[in-house]
Amino acid sequence: PDEDSADAEPQLGDEEWTVPVSIGTPPQGFKLDLDTGSSDLWVFSTLLSKEEVNGQSLYDPNKSTTAAKMTGYTWDCHYGDGSFSSGYIYQDTVTIGGVTVAKQPVEVAKTVAPQFTQDTALDGLVGLGFWTINTAEPKKQKTFFENAAPNLEKGLFTADLKHEAPGSYNFGWIDENAHASNITYADVDSSDGYWMWTSPGYAVGDAKGINKTAIRGITDTGTTLLLLPDDVVDTYYGQVDGATWAEEWSGYVFDCNTTVPDFSFAVDNGTAKVTVPGEYLNYAENGDGTCYGGIQSDYGVGFSIFGDIAIKSAFVVFDQQNLKLGWASK
Numbered sequence: 446p447d448e449d450s451a452d453a454e455p456q457l458g459d460e461e462w463t464v465p466v467s468i469g470t471p472p473q474g475f476k477l478d479l480d481t482g483s484s485d486l487w488v489f490s491t492l493l494s495k496e497e498v499n500g501q502s503l504y505d506p507n508k509s510t511t512a513a514k515m516t517g518y519t520w521d522c523h524y525g526d527g528s529f530s531s532g533y534i535y536q537d538t539v540t541i542g543g544v545t546v547a548k549q550p551v552e553v554a555k556t557v558a559p560q561f562t563q564d565t566a567l568d569g570l571v572g573l574g575f576w577t578i579n580t581a582e583p584k585k586q587k588t589f590f591e592n593a594a595p596n597l598e599k600g601l602f603t604a605d606l607k608h609e610a611p612g613s614y615n616f617g618w619i620d621e622n623a624h625a626s627n628i629t630y631a632d633v634d635s636s637d638g639y640w641m642w643t644s645p646g647y648a649v650g651d652a653k654g655i656n657k658t659a660i661r662g663i664t665d666t667g668t669t670l671l672l673l674p675d676d677v678v679d680t681y682y683g684q685v686d687g688a689t690w691a692e693e694w695s696g697y698v699f700d701c702n703t704t705v706p707d708f709s710f711a712v713d714n715g716t717a718k719v720t721v722p723g724e725y726l727n728y729a730e731n732g733d734g735t736c737y738g739g740i741q742s743d744y745g746v747g748f749s750i751f752g753d754i755a756i757k758s759a760f761v762v763f764d765q766q767n768l769k770l771g772w773a774s775k
């Protein structure tokens with residue numbers, strides 16, 4: 446298969462992964478966050494006021510001979526963390542990991558939230574969700590992958606993120622050398638525009654069986670942590686010495702020297718499972734001797750979020766053609 450592979454660089458201590466993306470002719474280069482939890486491809490642009498820019502690379506459509514303004518089109522994104530971005534739309538040539546889409550709708554930012562201004566590690570997002578939650582007006586636009594898929598060997602892409610090391614995304618093919626176990630597939634419900642699926646259960650530490658409780662959630666490469674239902678979270682932290690829910694950190698914290706147990710979630714009927722190493726679940730130091738857990742509550746979201754902490758523990762196949770989500774250990 447053609448080597449359609451993009452190296453994903455871990456940023457800010459595994460908070461997010463960006464990949465090199467080129468847009469326009471001659472190509473302008475950006476570090477974009479491939480985000481399976483949204484469906485807009487947007488980039489910092491020369492339309493932004495200088496107060497909203499903090500070193501990010503700016504896309505300038507006037508410098509691209511292949512840029513064509515989509516007259517009358519706008520976009521307006523809002524994200525679960527309260528951040529937002531909006532602007533106008535151009536079609537231009539976009540290349541990621543050897544895959545090129547001509548006339549890809551490129552959403553140029555005229556406004557970005559402070560969280561994006563402060564995040565010097567990324568110049569924008571590449572939504573890899575489903576077009577039904579794209580925000581373009583007056584007509585929704587397809588994602589980079591949806592436009593690229595017809596020309597790929599298989600209508601799928603894979604994520605192979607790694608702990609504190611570069612990972613990779615492949616488009617259109619499965620690298621059999623990248624995963625150790627068989628790939629177990631779960632059905633995807635794309636009706637909300639996300640990669641939504643249901644895990645049949647979970648286990649804490651080296652427990653052999655699984656607690657059979659359905660965990661319905663999205664697999665979101667753009668979310669850092671593993672956000673789960675309160676009963677699962679409480680069971681997990683019930684096995685972490687001294688773990689408490691801290692108001693000041695609005696989350697579960699524990700003494701940084703605590704050994705935290707692994708967390709496993711089942712795939713399919715529980716035949717296969719993904720194990721998140723305890724090391725990944727001691728996510729960050731709070732600075733006062735306590736550490737912030739990688740597992741937190743999904744309260745208020747309406748479903749769980751299998752974010753990067755879960756994704757980097759496995760080799761993940763996003764099969765858009767068959768609406769399947771594949772998980773394999775590596």
Ligand SMILES: CC[C@H](C)[C@H](NC(=O)[C@H](C)NC(=O)[C@@H](CCSC)NC[C@@H](N)Cc1ccccc1)C(=O)O
Nearest residue numbers: 478480482483484523524525526528665667668746
């Ligand atoms: C509050 C807005 C709600 C969450 C909803 N928006 C969404 O679901 C959007 C598409 N997705 C997201 O807000 C989340 C999924 C949350 S599920 C409610 N994924 C993408 C996010 N992590 C992208 C990001 C990456 C880096 C920095 C910041 C943000 C909407 O527009 O209705």
